[in-house]
Amino acid sequence: MRLSTINLQKRLSTHSNQLPLWFTLVAAWLAGAIFLFALAPHGFWPLAIVSPAILYALLVPNMSGRRAFIIGEAYGMGLWCVGGFWLYTAIHDYSDTPTWLALIMIGLMGLGMGLFHGFLALVFNRMVGKQPFSFAALWVLQEWLKTWLFTGFPWLFVGYAFTEEYWLSSLAPVAGVFAVSFVAILLAASLVELLLRRSSYAVVSVLLLAISTSLWLVNPQWTKPKGTPDLSVSLIQGNISQDIKWLTQYQVETLKIYAKLTRTEWGRDVVVWPESSIPMFQDEAAGFISEMIEMANATNTTWITGIPYKDKAAFNASTDKYPPFYNSVIARGVEAEGLYKKQRLVPFGEYIPFEGVLDIFPSLAGSQDIKSYSRGSDQQSPLKVREHNIGTAICYEVAYPDTTRKNAIDTDFLLTVSNDAWFGTSAGPLQHLQMVQMRALENGRWFIRATNTGVTAIINHKGRIVKRAPQFERTVLRGEIQARVGNTPFMLMGNYPILIIITLLLLISYFGKGLTTLRRRG
Structure with missing residues (x-):
């Protein structure tokens, strides 16, 4: 058993390129796709652990930044093309869009939204230490960015899979859905670390789960x-x-x-x-x-x-x-x-984004058929x-x-x-x-x-x-x-506590990786 674990660790750590790229991309895409079944109406929450754990395992080995990015992009495309496929109904059924074009539009949406996980993977591979804390912090960061970047599309957050799992969602009144996501992702990555016989991360995950479970058991009445x-x-x-x-x-x-x-x-x-x-x-x-x-x-x-x-x-x-x-x-x-x-x-x-640009085109300028709601x-x-x-x-x-x-x-x-x-x-x-x-x-x-x-x-x-x-x-x-x-504490403080925590974790991981690199060169 010990020999097999050591062999697994070696394969994950140093021989990633032995896996064909196409195989890795298919695995990443499927890992993103299965997340759908963790959310309503399916509600099989363990997949909200398994799905990001697979992505973490695929990114742990040494690899180029390009390879890391396309693995993350593949995961994001699987997540959004399947998890967000409900948009197909609006595009196809109510916009008179041909089936082939509606499917292409869903693919393009997945490609665009997949960039969030693509850049997550790139930063995780190049700029911070490859460990559960930085992975969980980056995950929450990209979820938060989805609430405002390019007007925002805040969907498919990991924390939602645990809405009715009060042993974890008890954190929501304290620090919001992002705190639930953070602990879930930390747990997912720590499970991979357990396979690598690096149990220290798992200890911290269990501690955070204990805090969440304590909140559930104590059942504080915030309101x-x-x-x-x-x-x-x-x-x-x-x-x-x-x-x-x-x-x-x-x-x-x-x-x-x-x-x-x-x-x-x-x-x-x-x-x-x-x-x-x-x-x-x-x-x-x-x-x-x-x-x-x-x-x-x-x-x-x-x-x-x-x-x-x-x-x-x-x-x-x-x-x-x-x-x-x-x-x-x-x-x-x-x-x-x-x-x-x-x-x-x-x-x-x-509303039509950049509506003023339409004035450049004489045939559209001032058109009363193109009207936007006001905000x-x-x-x-x-x-x-x-x-x-x-x-x-x-x-x-x-x-x-x-x-x-x-x-x-x-x-x-x-x-x-x-x-x-x-x-x-x-x-x-x-x-x-x-x-x-x-x-x-x-x-x-x-x-x-x-x-x-x-x-x-x-x-x-x-x-x-x-x-x-x-x-x-x-x-x-x-x-x-x-x-x-x-x-609730969340009403008073909003997302600031979890954003401060992930910022500190990423800074520590960034400078920690830099010091490690300097020591190796020295």
Whole structure:
């Protein structure tokens, strides 16, 4: 047994080039691809350990920077082409894109997003010591970069695989999803080190797991009930097909569907309609909105709905092509007020990046057919509902940990509205729901989620799904939610603690490798 372990260590350490490059790339691609099954709806979390462990094992041997980069790129392509394949439905089914072109676009997306792991592998190979701490630190760094670089696409984080594994996700209220990712990756790399008979790293991993498990066992209550009666809520799921949702001739029918579903819900404390459930601007639906407000007031109900909001008052004819408009949520009815404007917009879906460049082309300049949503301020007041403050996130805003954290400050519970009809029966909507669970856990708040086609759900402050509606059904989800007060450590400090830790680890690893190199030369 000892001889076989020594032989394994030698093969990994000094003879990497004996493995054909094509074999290594296939292994890396498959390692990235299997990560999908660690996330919802599959939930086989051990693959969130196995997948990065394989990449670590492939990168440990001595190799050129070029080889390391393409191994990382192959892993990233497998991760995104498979884990993000739900985008195919939106591209192919709802954008009239031919199958071959949609597949090419998914491949290009994987190629682009794979660069994050490509550069991770390059830096790991050339600039820092090859050990679990630097690997885990680089992994978290690239996850964090995905929250803002090139507008951000914060998806497929390792920490999400452990959302309902509280022996590890108990770290989330303390330091966020990145802390969960860090410990998981450290554990994955340490398992490889165990095979190499370098157990010191495993000791530290076990220690961090012990801390996380202790938090789970002790079960600290970072937030507490406000002491007010629970609110009765009704979440309306209209199940409007994306094919017809924005068709002018179907707009009135959409309003009728939501009004009919809500007819039996007036009298509840809060009724919530999903993102853009009113498929027209507020001035175009003024009469209908007035009717809903009258009904809400008459039945002592608060009504919250998603709606495109046009701000005519902010329009300047000399500088603007059209009045700014926003993907918004409004609160109306009894003891309700507020307007929330979406901050994180979807590139090409809600706005055209570098739209001003189009003015260079005469055929496109000033085109009124090309319009972008405006971005809401990052300093918005929460919605007011029955003496409670509600933090709001629209659609994929909830994928941004820091945006949701800021919106959660000084609130009693959280709300997200979404329209995931774009992604059909793919894993996308379920991965999206899993992120909402993590945000609830990070911020110690109940989260209500109203969607067009699902998954509509009520989630408690521990990230557990209390109730959920079936997907692709026209239905109403009824439940009770608890207002909570107080701040989790994550709400107070955000990502700063984990970012400071990984920065220190990378600096230590960088200078440590430099000193080792100097000693060898000396």
